[in-house]
Amino acid sequence: MQVPRYWREQSERYKLVGSKCNNCGLRVFPRRSLCPDCRHESQGQMEEVRFEGTGELVTWTRVHEALSDRELETPYLMGIVELDEGPRVTAQIVDLDPEEVEIGMELESRFRKLGEASESGVVHYGYKFGPVVSD
Amino acid sequence: MPATDPAIAEVSCLRYGEHEETARELAVDASLDVLEEAGLEGDELDSLFVANAFGMADKQGHVGPLISTAIGAPNVPSSTTEAACASASVAFRHAIAHVRAGMAETALVVGTEKVSHIDTMTATSYFCYGSDYFLEGGVGATFPGLYAAIARAHMDEFGTSEEDMARVAVKNHANGIHNPTAHFQKEIEIGDVLDSYEVAAPLKLYDACPFSDGAAAAIVTTEEKARAMTDTPVTVEASTQRGTIAALSEREDVTEIEGTQLAGQAAFEQAGVSADEVDLFEVHDCFTIAELVAMEDLGLAEPGKAAAMVREGQTKPDGDVPVNASGGLKSKGHPVGATGMGQIYEAVEQLRGEAEGPRQVDGAERVLTHNVGATGGTVTVNILGRGD
Numbered sequence: 001m002q003v004p005r006y007w008r009e010q011s012e013r014y015k016l017v018g019s020k021c022n023n024c025g026l027r028v029f030p031r032r033s034l035c036p037d038c039r040h041e042s043q044g045q046m047e048e049v050r051f052e053g054t055g056e057l058v059t060w061t062r063v064h065e066a067l068s069d070r071e072l073e074t075p076y077l078m079g080i081v082e083l084d085e086g087p088r089v090t091a092q093i094v095d096l097d098p099e100e101v102e103i104g105m106e107l108e109s110r111f112r113k114l115g116e117a118s119e120s121g122v123v124h125y126g127y128k129f130g131p132v133v134s135d
Numbered sequence: 136m137p138a139t140d141p142a143i144a145e146v147s148c149l150r151y152g153e154h155e156e157t158a159r160e161l162a163v164d165a166s167l168d169v170l171e172e173a174g175l176e177g178d179e180l181d182s183l184f185v186a187n188a189f190g191m192a193d194k195q196g197h198v199g200p201l202i203s204t205a206i207g208a209p210n211v212p213s214s215t216t217e218a219a220c221a222s223a224s225v226a227f228r229h230a231i232a233h234v235r236a237g238m239a240e241t242a243l244v245v246g247t248e249k250v251s252h253i254d255t256m257t258a259t260s261y262f263c264y265g266s267d268y269f270l271e272g273g274v275g276a277t278f279p280g281l282y283a284a285i286a287r288a289h290m291d292e293f294g295t296s297e298e299d300m301a302r303v304a305v306k307n308h309a310n311g312i313h314n315p316t317a318h319f320q321k322e323i324e325i326g327d328v329l330d331s332y333e334v335a336a337p338l339k340l341y342d343a344c345p346f347s348d349g350a351a352a353a354i355v356t357t358e359e360k361a362r363a364m365t366d367t368p369v370t371v372e373a374s375t376q377r378g379t380i381a382a383l384s385e386r387e388d389v390t391e392i393e394g395t396q397l398a399g400q401a402a403f404e405q406a407g408v409s410a411d412e413v414d415l416f417e418v419h420d421c422f423t424i425a426e427l428v429a430m431e432d433l434g435l436a437e438p439g440k441a442a443a444m445v446r447e448g449q450t451k452p453d454g455d456v457p458v459n460a461s462g463g464l465k466s467k468g469h470p471v472g473a474t475g476m477g478q479i480y481e482a483v484e485q486l487r488g489e490a491e492g493p494r495q496v497d498g499a500e501r502v503l504t505h506n507v508g509a510t511g512g513t514v515t516v517n518i519l520g521r522g523d
């Protein structure tokens with residue numbers, strides 16, 4: 001496997017891009033070629049969509065022991081966010097102290113460095129979520 | 136075609152903890168132990184099933200033939216199963232299926248793991264490969280992190296407290312003291328858990344299972360053959376496996392594991408028994424919260440009510456619903472690829488009345504084992520009974 005291409009594809013997935021089923025309206029993340037509800041009926045009807053990046057916190061934690069694949073500064077906050085369009089994503093939570101974090105709070109996405117991919121040295125960008133700052 | 140009922144003739148388990156040996160050597164030791172117990176030579180086997188999750192940590196794949204060669208069975212068909220933390224119980228099911236189908240009369244299943252030679256960060260990374268890596272591990276969601284997310288949601292939904300989780304650790308450590316195969320033989324108190332360092336909030340060191348090395352094995356054969364090998368065979372009344380959507384974020388409810396609910400229901404149906412008729416539950420408590428969720432998913436408690444049973448002492452070995460008399464993953468340890476076989480080892484010890492001290496559940500006739508791969512992508516349940 002060619003490492004650079006692998007990481008490029010991965011970066012692509014770390015944008016908040018998913019699919020909308022034009023048969024039933026369901027939005028899914030990440031991108032899919034078939035709707036999980038409509039299956040073959042959604043063939044050719046899946047449209048790529050970029051999510052607004054706003055949503056609600058479902059659950060969260062503060063992680064102290066990171067993995068070696070990513071150069072992450074520990075501890076960091078991580079949670080599951082339910083996007084306004086429906087799908088949920090797991091992501092790091094930034095710009096908040098643990099005392100300020102609450103299940104159900106509104107968050108919005110930021111496009112940030114996810115860390116260095118240690119083996120390939122490729123810098124890796126992706127979505128993180130933080131408190132809503134824009135109007 | 137009449138199905139052949141499979142049974143367990145013998146089991147073996149090396150002590151969990153830190154070992155000098157490689158995963159392959161540990162598997163060979165456990166295999167030779169169980170062959171000796173059963174009075175078998177390696178070449179009398181019809182099949183060898185190996186379970187291992189982190190073989191690549193030893194820079195060695197394809198371990199089946201290495202193990203079969205070392206136990207004097209180089210020509211016996213071998214295969215290796217990887218299903219994260221449920222690897223061993225899935226391998227066990229392969230053996231069950233082979234015996235049932237008549238493809239093998241006598242099979243050896245061995246689960247093995249060796250992680251103590253790699254540092255915590257590297258081990259944490261290997262574990263992440265068992266999650267949906269793009270959606271979870273890749274954004275920093277480690278396994279302690281994912282179970283912490285489950286714990287936080289459970290606390291929010293049901294009012295479960297950190298003390299509630301701590302009590303699971305205290306009970307399991309108390310049981311582990313009496314288990315010579317346990318990684319930890321150390322009594323702890325609630326305060327020790329609450330004061331231990333945070334691993335992934337709200338989970339702390341003593342809410343987590345350790346990284347253990349270890350191996351465990353069993354001889355699975357027809358009931359008839361098992362009876363010829365031992366006076367105390369153990370019957371397999373049910374063996375089921377179900378899945379759950381791999382990534383937590385894609386599930387509607389993160390306070391339950393659907394695969395456990397489904398595998399549990401199917402197992403009770405297969406065995407034709409209810410939970411009341413099971414004397415001991417060995418469940419997958421990789422983190423304290425996981426024991427509470429498993430009890431609820433298996434129907435031992437209503438959602439959110441397992442903590443009360445632990446508080447009242449009902450889940451101790453002498454309680455109404457004993458859970459993890461072995462010490463569980465928390466205290467017995469979690470050598471990933473061996474864990475499911477270690478649970479089966481405990482079940483057999485208990486059914487034979489051979490568990491040490493107060494860990495023995497009086498007159499145990501039926502034991503359920505529950506093994507989870509990752510956060511429930513794979514779940515297996517076995518119900519084992521006395522065959523004598």
Ligand SMILES: CC(C)(COP(=O)(O)OP(=O)(O)OC[C@H]1O[C@@H](n2cnc3c(N)ncnc32)[C@H](O)[C@@H]1OP(=O)(O)O)[C@@H](O)C(=O)NCCC(=O)NCCS
Nearest residue numbers: 065220255262278279334340341343344345346421469509
């Ligand atoms: C909890 C965890 C982070 C601890 O790792 P660590 O901080 O590197 O701890 P160390 O290995 O340095 O051990 C420090 C001490 O704590 C003890 N210890 C380690 N893990 C322990 C645990 N889970 N419970 C109790 N004691 C533990 C060690 O024996 C050691 O004791 P010592 O100082 O007396 O020798 C690590 O064990 C872990 O990540 N466990 C979870 C594994 C996992 O995710 N499994 C998959 C489940 S799905």
Ligand SMILES: [Zn+2]
Nearest residue numbers: 021024035038
């Ligand atoms: Zn659809």
